[in-house]
Amino acid sequence: MEQRRMLFWGSIQSRYISMSVWTSPRRLVELAGQSLLKDEALAIAALELLPRELFPPLFTAAFDGRHSQTLKAMVQAWPFTCLPLGVLMKGQQLHLETFKAVLDGLDVLLTQEVRPRRWKLEVLDLRKNSHQDFWTVWSGNRASLYSFPEPEAAQPMRKKRKVDGLSTEAEQPFTPIEVLVDLSLKEGACDELFSYLMEKVKRQKNVLHLCCKKLKIFAMPMQNIKMILKMVQLDSIEDLEVTCTWKLPTLAKFSPYLGQMINLRRLLLSHIHASSSISPEKEEEYIAQFTSQFLSLPCLQALYVDSLFFLRGRLDQLLRHVMNPLETLSVTNCRLSEGDVIHLSQSPNVSQLSVLSLSGVMLTDVSPEPLQALLERASATLQDLDFDECGIMDDQLLVLLPSLSHCSQLTTLSFCGNPISISVLENLLHHLIGLSNLTHVLYPVPLESYEDVHGTLHLGRLAYLHARLRELLCELGRPSMVWLSANPCPHCGDRTFYDPEPILCPCFMPN
DSSP, X not given: OHHHHXXXXXXXXXXXXXXXXXXXXXXXXXXXXXXXXXXXXXXHHHTTXXXXXXXXXXXXXXXXXXXXXXXXXXXXXOOSSEEOHHHHHTTSOXXXXXXXXXXXXXXXXXXXXXXXXXXOOOEEEOOTTSSTTHHHHHXXXXXXXXXXXXXXXXXXXXXXXXXXXXXXXXXXXXXXXXEEEEEEEOTTOOXXXXXXXXXXXXXXXXXXXXXXXXXXXXXXXXXXXXXXXXXXXXXXOOEEEEEEEEEHXXXXXXXXXXXXXXXXXXXXXXXXXXXXXXXXXXXXXXXXXHHGGGGGOTTOOEEEEEEEGGGTTTHHHXXXXXXXXXXXXXXXXXXXXXXXXXXXXXXXXXXTOSEEEOTTOOOTTSOHHHHHHHHHHHTTTOOEEEOTTSOOOHHHHHHHHHHHHTOTTOOEEEOTTSOOOHHHHHHHHHHHTTOTTOOEEEEOOOGGGBSSTTOOBOHHHHHHHHHHHHHHHXXXXXXXXXXXXXXEOTTTOOEEEESSSEEOOGGGSOO
């Protein structure tokens, strides 16, 4: 072994000893890697003796130069627990053969009966925004390289069994290798690289685990979604966004997969529509099938639901299946009853909220007392509150003012698009002035700013009212608190801001 090591280093030195002594260490390593790769057979033979810290620069050079055989061999000898390939793939058109070489290296590794001496690889990370500094740290800060997290790879367990009275050992299978990805499922998104990966996982599912922390589902046929989800380790998913235009039966088909995402922390679900072809009994069955899945999500911290047709009268049915208090609850553009708001205010899930949004939920006919109780329940932790476009009137807001003033951690309040007068806004300002953490308030255009019932704004009047609020903030000692007036344009719906002059949408611009 020592003779081989001397021959190897003699070969390396003969290549680089003539380089200028003024060459930087980083440049020296780059040149060493490029020169070594000119002879792929030598590069592959050198891997067993290659110092650990030279693997990242050599791998980078092989990846950029598309040296498939070297990459395949390097995967099998990789001396770190994680190979963050996704960072190298970022911002470039990945060559299919290069990607195949890495996966083929895994194939060889997983089919070997004897574990390679230097093998530590446990995770192939294909995410493009993780381990950002791994590939560069070797060039400038070797201490950081050595501190790269790499738990000791578990050695294969051995079972002793007796054969003719003698004890022998049988090796257990390798610990599965994890392939980490972030998935966005949409029509036409499955390119050749993804298809090749899925084929590998399908063939090696017992030893090659496809793990996904962030999953986004857009427009894709349910049969394709189900086919992909069957290959994913569903308990690896922590963040799920479903932004499809589904009908209730489709949601019911997806529900069993949701229930297997036991480590899910954040869920966003939007645009679930009614189906005219199912009976009321079947509708209730589908809804119960969906809401019951929340019993299997003990880690859920953030829940966003938008435009769910079935939520009216059933919010309690959903929340009572949520296991623990939520940090974020966003129920937007849904129809809720007063009973729903009462249940919400009484739910144990809202006692630790830091973010609450009911934007687009019409509350005009809801008495303010349940909203008041809701704010009091979350007052110790609430930081961001959004009541935009809720139809809240003057008399309702007046009831809420004392509760708002108790929200000691509040940093942002938004209630644009509600018909509120300037006198109530001034009253609100007096109640909020003592909240030291509050930095931004987005308030609606005061009713006095409109010229008629059609929503025509008198910009001069609006500027005057805005200036009044700014002066009041200064008088009360909070000149740095940002109060922005905003309202949707009556023509196009885009929001227009005023600070203090209006930032107008194109509808107000002259032709």
